[in-house]
Amino acid sequence: MKVEMSNYLSREKSKLKKIVDTLSETFDYVSLLGTDTKGKGYGVQRTGSNLSDSMWTERGFVLRIYNGRFYSEYSFNQIEEDLDAFIETLKNRFIEEHQILHHANLKTISYPILQEEAITKSFFSEVKIHPQEVSSKEKIEKLTKIMEEGLSYSDHLIDFRCSFEEVNISKCFISTKKDLEQSYIWTQGSLVAIAKKENKTKFYYDSYAGLKGVELMDEMLEDAKSIVDGALQLLDSDRLIPGEYDIICAPDVAGLIAHEAFGHGVEMDMFVKNRAKALEYLNKPVGSKHVTMHDGAQAASNVSSYLFDDEGTLGGDTKVIDQGILKTGISDVLSAMTLGTQPTGNGKRESFERKAYARMTSTFFSGGHDQLEDMIGSIEKGYLLEGVMSGMEDPKNWGIQCMLMQGKEIVNGKLTGKVVSPVIMTGYVPDVLNAVEMVSEEVKFYGSGACGKGHKEWVKTADGGPYIKTRGRLG
Amino acid sequence: MKNLLKQILTSMTNIDGWHILERKIESSEVFYVKDAIDMNRMKNVHHFDVTVYKDFEENNNRYKGSSRTKIAPTMSADEIKEALEDAAYAATFVKNQHYPLIQGYGEQSVVMPSDLSNKHLIDWVPEITKVIYKNEDTIKGINSAELFLNRNHYAILNSEGVDIAYDNHDVELEFITNWKNEGEEVESYKHISFSDLNKEQIATEIQTMIEISKEKASAEDTPSLKGINVLLTGEPAKTMFDYYLTHASAKSVYEQISTFKIGESVQGNFKGDAVTITLEPMLKNSSHARPFDGDGLQLKTTELIKNGKLINYWGGARFAHYLDLEPVGNIDNIVVEPGSKSIEAMKSEPYLELLEFSDFQMNGLTGDFAGEIRLGRYFDGHKVVPVTTGSISGNIHQVQEEFYLSTEIHQINNYKGPKTMQLLNMDIAGN
16 A cells, blocks of 8 residues: 655645745755654553554654855744745844854854755655554554463563554655655564563563554564563573673674664764764775675665655665775765765754754665574584664774673584573674674564664664674673 | 644543643754854744543443644644544553542743843854863864754643643753874763753863863773772763662552562662662753653652662652552652762772763663773772773672762762762673
8 A cells, every 4th residue: 555645745835845945045055854754652561551642753844054154954843824924034043043153253164055956756655554544442452462462471571561653754855956755654563571580670572663564563473472481581591701702693683783883883974073983994894705784775675765865865775895895984965065975865864853964774784695503503602692772883983882682602503592691792893893704694674773873863774684603792 | 722722622522631741942053063063953843742531441440541642733723633533532442540630739830040041042152162162172172062052841731720831941062072192083972961051061071071082092901800899980870870760660660660669778788888869850950950740740859769768659640649659750850869988988999990981771670781881990909091992781789789879979960969889899891
């Protein structure tokens, strides 16, 4: 079923065009991004349930103008009835704020005027089951059934929490040259088992996400037992003895490494600020020949797959690392202008209220030719790492922090059944990537999380990869 | 818009209650690369979050269903009605144990004082820019910065007569500092928030981070250590208290996540320093200071944990009702009493002091804590060496029976308390 464009944005389009056209008489560049995102989040747990609008729900606009020296933006979510007077107010706000900064003799960066090619294009995704086709009641009932099944498996369970979220993003981008529209739906879900034995509390989860509709819920139906088993196993887990080990990273952990280790490190606004070590390594080896990594809105089909980014640049597929050689970064439009490169369609905003930065979309390692059982068989003493809790980037100095749910012990080429939890993996990124010596075939994607830049600016991203065998420092 | 919402909600016969949270935000934002402005932004937005409630009974049990929806100011009356009817339908099968909404206590409006209210937000930018780039050291040391000046208006209304409003300001400053000695250039990250303009505080925070970057530029790899005393200083010490806050919440107790009981020790059989935490809704210069919580409850200073024993559960009206308690409300500011040891005393024997992490985390549910070390100071009994890389991990149950808090206190936005926490006998994953 095809996803439709927001009626609101379609209705307001002539006004938005008038705003852009009128302001273009004063400013050399004007663009306007309109967003109308609707979504709902459903959750059930032992003590109750909830159903509310998704945190990603928003309706508003952001205007960007060239003030003769650099770019200024204005975020708003009301258009006054007297459109001419409203446009005049917008114009005056831009001029006044720029004059205050100018008269204070503050240093400013000088940008050229953004040159755009004329494009008129639209994209409307398709889903098997549109969220409107299934009632809220049915979705809550489905989640409740999964929860009840989960809770029935063990008396050690404090809770078995099930959630599902559906989000329909509609955006339009208008400038003097561009007229772009898109509407797409992503969904995500999670199942979390929380178990307790004496003083020890542990949780285990799995997540689900995609450029999909309510059909995603079907993927969640069969997993309750394995998730409960995972939590119970963690109750008997030990703490890891800190040290350096041979490790196999499951696809979710491989995705986290791709995201934290190199994704953030090649966001090219970091190149502009001289905050990225990657700039020194372009066309140089950063990993073994088994390492190939992509990012791009068109590189995969997941929660951050779109036609155009929040600056009106068409999304693409960027090969960041090719067989161990760092090839290029991912870019927003202003960073590309500064660096003299082409924007890659990675200019993303948390919402219409926030600035656009160079951000990841779907970031992943390509598959190889190895089998998981051979990878396990090749390890004398090490761990199979699974379950992502969080990660943190260090683009300047290429450190990496991955907080992981568990490590399954491998001794003499076999899983022993012993589990350590939690696990923190740290290290120097090229050391981790240079040590990659085996890579499995199938690539899996994970899109249920959100990515911050530093400690804010949350956006939807997906990441993934195959199983990879490398060496890492665990604590 | 607010009146239209009230009018529609009061006319709906299929709901048993409603709650409106109105937020208006006006902001000026400036983004710097080195000491030059890269972009400026303005924001003027208006939001409404509306929750509708439906009471119902099943098998002689009373339930209160609810659903929250976001109402954009550009929605037509028909669109608003449709969104609210949709929420009302959802509330009929969202099944939560019954609880009462906060009762009204008269119309109240509070304007929280701030220097920032004296002029237009953009007019503060030149002054603050000069504070950020105060001298040659800061111009050389700051890689980039982002400044957000926000003027906020909040109003909370409900069907039971709550009708309150407050206005405040907050400032966010994120900055990256660099330094290079003979080795690689290093960077440090800092994000600070506050409610009033304290130029001295901004200058001090920046200077401190530049000093940290200088130290980091000459840091060696952290060695693997066994049984070392660890001093967590600054943000990581603050983060450690997240465990106690999570487990002292009425919600966690109701959900059986927490077994904390009023009057009982929250630290086991401890022989180190006892934890004493007070919730302070109007903590000076905290960007989280507010007179009312999201339910509309009037907040007051509340003892949470005293000498290691739980005094109160914190939380909103719903979960307090489930535990048959008067609600304390949702208060985001904590004051932790100082401990028994000076930082100097903590440093009288070998230690690893950890000041900066990639992202130090305390899991409030499990008590697990961990982080990758970005800057530490290792004292082996002879000399102090700055160190970087490696990690620490542990669990609160392993450390809480004997940790020590510094006598020295400081404020980090919504936290006022010990600067340093001393953990005994820790293992460090290093080189």
